[in-house]
Amino acid sequence: MTEDLRLARQIIGRIERDIMDRRGLNYEWEAIDPAIMKEELMPEWERIITTEISSSREAGKMLPPVLDATCGSKTMWFDKNDKRCLYIDNRKGEYPVTRYSRPNTGPTTVAPDKVIDFTDMPFPDGVFHHIVFDPPHLSKLGDTSTFAKVYGKLLPDWRDMLKQGFSECFRVLRCGGTLIFKWCEFEIPLSEVLKLTTEKPLYGHRTGRREKTHWLAFLKALA
């Protein structure tokens, strides 16, 4: 219900802008007679509520509750084909690894359910209950390096990339849903990365030999 209301508000805002545009009024600082707005808004609104909200609900129904936005080779998963999760990554394939620190691990296989870029996800708002976001954390890598094959790499404009990734993850997360963010502070401090989202983590935990890997839990506000 909350998600429907949020979607409804977005749609109403969009129609109001259109109505004011048609009348040559500026939405930001001009006002329109509420009676005229109601008269024009209602028929449009009734048409849209039956198409946009129900198609968004339908699309949401087809999706499992969990999204792994950067699944890679799914090393963190107990079950690499857990039916409760939709696994996405922006690449798919087998990447031969020659100098990986764990010997005899074989090639890295990246087999997402869908090849999708986390900066532009084709999902409606508020559809997932839980998201895990474990983006690449290194930027100074050659494309053929083992680390780039296993973990992917940050683009030169990594701030924009991660900012948009956070924004998309929180958009497709439902209100009251949780997001787990994993970050290794090898090159870029966590404090720099947390500046890229306005959401505040609840708590976290450090792992790894040098405790450089952070696991943080976020909660999307209820409304």
Ligand SMILES: C[S@@+](CC[C@H](N)C(=O)[O-])C[C@H]1O[C@@H](n2cnc3c(N)ncnc32)[C@H](O)[C@@H]1O
């Ligand atoms: C640190 S690895 C994830 C490891 C994974 N959590 C595991 O358990 O093995 C980061 C992954 O993010 C993917 N990636 C990088 N940029 C992406 C983007 N724009 N959209 C989606 N996935 C991306 C990389 O291909 C890489 O597989």
